Amino acid sequence: MKIIKGSARILGKxxxxxxxxSSKYLxxxxxxxxxxxxxxxxxxxxxxxxxxxxxxxxxxxxxxNSSREQAVHVMHQMGVAAIxxxxxxxxxxxxxxxxxxxxxxxxxxxxxxxxALEVDLAGGSIAVPAKNIVRAVPPLPAAVQALxxxxxxxxxxxxxxxxxxxxxxx
Amino acid sequence: MGHxxxxxxxxxxxxxxxxxxxxxxxxxxxxxxxxxxxxxxALKMIEKLGAGRADFALPHVKRxxxxxxxxxxxxxMEAANTHVAMRAFADKHGSPLYDVGDGICHQVLPEGxxxxxxxxxxxxxxxxxxxxxxxAFGTGxxxxxxxxxxxxxxxxxxxxxxxxxxxxxxxxxxxxxxxVTLTMLGRLGAEGANYQxxxxxxxxxxxxxxxxRMTLSNHAAELGAKAALLEADEKTFAWLKAHGAAAxxxxxxxxxxVYTQRIVIDTAKLAPQVARQHNIDDVVAVPDVAGxxxxxxxxxxxxxxxxxxxxxxxxxxKGKKLAKGVRMIVTPASRAIYLTALREGLFEILTAxxxxxxxxxCGTCVNITGHYIAGDDQVVISxxxxxxxxRLGNPKSEIxxxxxxxxxxxxxxxxxxxxxxxxxxxxxxxx
Ligand code: SF4
Numbered sequence: 140m141k142i143i144k145g146s147a148r149i150l151g152k153x154x155x156x157x158x159x160x161s162s163k164y165l166x167x168x169x170x171x172x173x174x175x176x177x178x179x180x181x182x183x184x185x186x187x188x189x190x191x192x193x194x195x196x197x198x199x200x201x202x203x204n205s206s207r208e209q210a211v212h213v214m215h216q217m218g219v220a221a222i223x224x225x226x227x228x229x230x231x232x233x234x235x236x237x238x239x240x241x242x243x244x245x246x247x248x249x250x251x252x253x254x255a256l257e258v259d260l261a262g263g264s265i266a267v268p269a270k271n272i273v274r275a276v277p278p279l280p281a282a283v284q285a286l287x288x289x290x291x292x293x294x295x296x297x298x299x300x301x302x303x304x305x306x307x308x309x
Numbered sequence: 310m311g312h313x314x315x316x317x318x319x320x321x322x323x324x325x326x327x328x329x330x331x332x333x334x335x336x337x338x339x340x341x342x343x344x345x346x347x348x349x350x351a352l353k354m355i356e357k358l359g360a361g362r363a364d365f366a367l368p369h370v371k372r373x374x375x376x377x378x379x380x381x382x383x384x385x386m387e388a389a390n391t392h393v394a395m396r397a398f399a400d401k402h403g404s405p406l407y408d409v410g411d412g413i414c415h416q417v418l419p420e421g422x423x424x425x426x427x428x429x430x431x432x433x434x435x436x437x438x439x440x441x442x443x444x445a446f447g448t449g450x451x452x453x454x455x456x457x458x459x460x461x462x463x464x465x466x467x468x469x470x471x472x473x474x475x476x477x478x479x480x481x482x483x484x485x486x487x488x489v490t491l492t493m494l495g496r497l498g499a500e501g502a503n504y505q506x507x508x509x510x511x512x513x514x515x516x517x518x519x520x521x522r523m524t525l526s527n528h529a530a531e532l533g534a535k536a537a538l539l540e541a542d543e544k545t546f547a548w549l550k551a552h553g554a555a556a557x558x559x560x561x562x563x564x565x566x567v568y569t570q571r572i573v574i575d576t577a578k579l580a581p582q583v584a585r586q587h588n589i590d591d592v593v594a595v596p597d598v599a600g601x602x603x604x605x606x607x608x609x610x611x612x613x614x615x616x617x618x619x620x621x622x623x624x625x626x627k628g629k630k631l632a633k634g635v636r637m638i639v640t641p642a643s644r645a646i647y648l649t650a651l652r653e654g655l656f657e658i659l660t661a662x663x664x665x666x667x668x669x670x671c672g673t674c675v676n677i678t679g680h681y682i683a684g685d686d687q688v689v690i691s692x693x694x695x696x697x698x699x700r701l702g703n704p705k706s707e708i709x710x711x712x713x714x715x716x717x718x719x720x721x722x723x724x725x726x727x728x729x730x731x732x733x734x735x736x737x738x739x740x
Contacts, residue, residue, distance in 0.1 A: 155697075163346075164699075167387050200500050204695070205435040205530075208350070208451040229504050229535055230435060230449055237453045282333040282465060292453050292465075293358065302335045302463050 143241060143258040145194040145220040147250050147267075150182055152198025156210035156231055163207055170209060174216040191218025194256050196247050198224065202231020211238040221258050223247060223265060236283055239291035245276045260284065311563025313471040314538040315506040318446040318560055320468075322429045330470040330567070339445075340372050340423050341458040342432035344414045346379040346677070349391040351433075351452030352398050355459070369462040370402040373455060374423060376414040377407060381670030384679045412643025412669040415439040415527060415611040420645050425549055426541045427558030431455065431464060436611050436694070438534055441507075441526035442519065443549060444541040444559055449530070469506040469535045473568040476513025478577025482735035483728040485621075486521040487613055487692065487712035489513070490528035491582035492574060495592030500533035505569060507537040508562055513576035514539055519548045520617040527612050528694055531589050581715050581727055586688070586707035587698045595715055595727045605689040605706075606631075606664075606720035607681065608713050609640030609673035613692035616646050618713030623655040624736035625717040625728065626662040632723030637664035638681065640672040664720070676702030690719045 160177040162168045178185040195201075195214070201224040202210065211234050214222075221241040235242040243258060245265050249272055250256070257266045263278035279287070282304040289295035296302070312320070312327035320327035323334035343351060359365035375395045380388035392409065399406035407417045415436050424430050426444035431437060433452055440447025450464070458464055476489060494501070507529050514522065522539055529537030539545075541559040549557055581595040608614065608622055619641060631637055639659055641647040647669050650656055656666045667673075673681055674693045683689050683706035691701075692715075696708035711719070714728035714736075721731060728734030 158697075166385055200503065203500055203533075205449070206451075207347075208453060226503065228500065229533060230451070232504075233454075234451050237451065280333050280467075282335075286465070292457055293354070296457055296461060297358075300461060302461060302465075304333075304335060304465070 422553035479516035503533035614642035622717035
């Protein structure tokens, strides 16, 4: 997989994507609308100043509690390239992989808004070259890489209806 | 080296041998569920995938239940139209459908005989951990996952590590499984078991009725658990048989299974617990906050809207009136529970006391139907599972969480009250 480069956008810890990045509490609003207001309540102006290709750097338990898949669709619409956090809500993590959004569990200390980040999913590292920060992360399991590379679970199954994750990644 | 229940069930469904925690497996799913808060997008996506393709099939669709429980009744056109689409889909493909008023997904799946010991079950809901009460690996997924199951019968899983929790001794009368989970939340914190499975064992579990065991597995979702598994016993087998489930294939953990943590709770000595407003892990013993005023009392949800919860509430409120200024709503978890409660005269008792009873569904849990909004500064005591700010529609109100016993005792006095101190608070079904 290629190296993802982008600018860091910071969010706090325990951010619920159900509350801040879905229409669960804004019934009837569509994904395109949510993409213009997402996370504004926890980080005012976040969505308006988000630039396609930026990387979200969040605190612990990003996507805590139940999590709608719509959150990942919203983030794709915003142009989120990847999400880095020390830990994720379980359901959010699964939704991200199923919908082709790279998620990396990693220490985020020292990373501030605007830092130029480099994420190597296959090699297993994140870096801020300007600050000499390089952190090793366990490389994503091959099966997860296969799903991400295909663009998510459904695109993967369209190519591999037999679920052959191994052959894919051998 | 031995294996946990989670490692065994996932392994059995992924080719045979027990799997190892941390491994990613592709496993055969026995049963899947999708509810109305998630079905809209998933059904649209399936239609899109199948459009114009003669070879597109959903061979596993008959093992996927569609449940209309969250928007029950539908509060807006969008939800009503999702319901229309779900009914049409179930008609076309032959999926089991539970309509408005039939009940909450986690109650109707076991009641409908759709799962048994040793099964692997997924649902589009975090509280799908409930099925662990029946020794089935139940876990929450999303619409995309259920679509994949309908298409292929399989799904990918990361095999979770497990925390073993031993419950030592039968709970006292007036103390319930809810109090055990609240204790765990106080210790581990919300999401304290994120990504992990729980295994509850010990004499405390053995003494519990099935209703209480379901609470234990259900409420594990607030700990962030991926599954919450109990071993099966005669009570489990009898319950499953009575509900027409397939022959159980019970799975036990090995004595030398590997756990990330072992926790022992002295359940025999446990007092009732409550989570204070806004944070499910801000847990204190009820006697420590006795005297806190409440204005709204809610009994219901997939955590505590079962028959024993309603029986306990009726035992406390029989022949009594709610405290002045208290509004109480009871929402049974399923139509079957509703019917039994009617026949047992429980709703007559509760209605005479001043409570209102609503049709089965998610109702009292979250402000989806718009029925349960509290006023500014009002304090709600609820038997639900989550209490973050605004969950019931008004961020200026407070939600406190406790067992149905605590809710009913508090509705009686208007103050948060230890059920052990009121008449009827010691009710417990004969084992
Ligand atoms: S009762 Fe509440 S927690 Fe349970 S399924 Fe319904 S909305 Fe979810």
